[in-house]
Amino acid sequence: MSTEDPNRFSVSEREGLFKAIRERRDVRSEFLADPIAPDVLVRLLRAAHHAPSVGLMQPWDFILIDDVELRRSVKAIFDDENEKAARNYQNDRGADYRRLKLEGILESPINLCVTCDRSRGGPHVLGRNSIFDTDIFSVCLGIQNLWLTARAEGLGVGWVSILDQTRLATALDLPDEVYPVAYLCIGYVSEFRDRPELEAKGWRRRLPLGDLVHANGWGRKPTDPSIAAAIEESGPLSTSASKGRVSG
Ligand SMILES: Cc1cc2nc3c(=O)[nH]c(=O)nc-3n(C[C@H](O)[C@H](O)[C@H](O)COP(=O)(O)O)c2cc1C
Structure with missing residues (x-):
């Protein structure tokens, strides 16, 4: 269950920011x-x-x-x-x-x-x-x-x-x-x-993001497979592709 993070912008605020970044x-x-x-x-x-x-x-x-x-x-x-x-x-x-x-x-x-x-x-x-x-x-x-x-x-x-x-x-x-x-x-x-x-x-x-992400030094792929999977799954920058803070 996710609790609302007061520091996080609302969905529409974030969408506006992402839209400006995507469509610039x-x-x-x-x-x-x-x-x-x-x-x-x-x-x-x-x-x-x-x-x-x-x-x-x-x-x-x-x-x-x-x-x-x-x-x-x-x-x-x-x-x-x-x-x-x-x-x-x-x-x-x-x-x-x-x-x-x-x-x-x-x-x-x-x-x-x-x-x-x-x-x-x-x-x-x-x-x-x-x-x-x-x-x-x-x-x-x-x-x-x-x-x-x-x-x-x-x-x-x-x-x-x-x-x-x-x-x-x-x-x-x-x-x-x-x-x-x-x-x-x-x-x-x-x-x-x-x-x-x-x-x-x-x-x-545009180069694939996955080719540009390293971990703990140049040329080493992230050992956490969920990072590679999240890159694979993520489409264009938007709130729907971001689940936000990982909770315990
Ligand atoms: C530091 C810098 C210098 C640039 N110089 C030129 C330029 O002289 N002529 C040009 O047509 N575009 C120039 N651009 C634009 C890039 O070609 C453009 O940002 C890139 O192709 C990606 O396209 P986008 O900005 O529409 O996403 C420059 C961009 C940056 C960041």
Whole structure:
């Protein structure tokens, strides 16, 4: 018999969270030009600002970019870098790569650069003594918060990383200590795909979870057969696939 756990979200709350996680997509092809209301945009930023950060460093800043000329210069940086990237692939794979749409810089109504101020909080940030890059990890968590919140608000987000960071930093007048972690395109969309665009276009597939779970060291399968069985049985992320806390 199960007792209600007061710490656990209700079924509908959990379903909402899982839906945002399941149905979040990286969007490049489906942007609409419709403007985003300021209060919605601010909710996205507030969600990012609620992320965990090493030593409560909060190393993020958010640069909103609606200026078309500036977006054109960023698109030019993308085009140069994408040409270089395309040369990594030959024959059919190269042709496939060039057919992919990998940014929505001009089609989306707003671009957002999320940066990491590597000096915020002074030289000794609690928890950052051993792993210097924990500031960047923190910014990535903020980005994921924003991405999931955007999905819940019906907004698409596309992360463009095919950019020369030095040229981008110059275009955005970033101080030396500020690193541009993510360049995001944000906007309403004609549709959300039901699976990653790269999967739909045959580039790469989601790996089976069971192949990625180890126990007590790399390459060792869990000895508890019920974990492997639960992975086998579980379908898409949802409350129906989660029985919750195991009771005695
Ligand atoms: C750090 C990072 C960088 C990415 N850079 C790009 C990019 O430059 N262009 C692009 O089209 N997608 C980019 N993506 C999106 C991934 O291709 C996408 O997340 C992945 O294919 C899974 O699809 P989904 O996000 O729709 O589930 C990036 C994603 C991450 C997390």
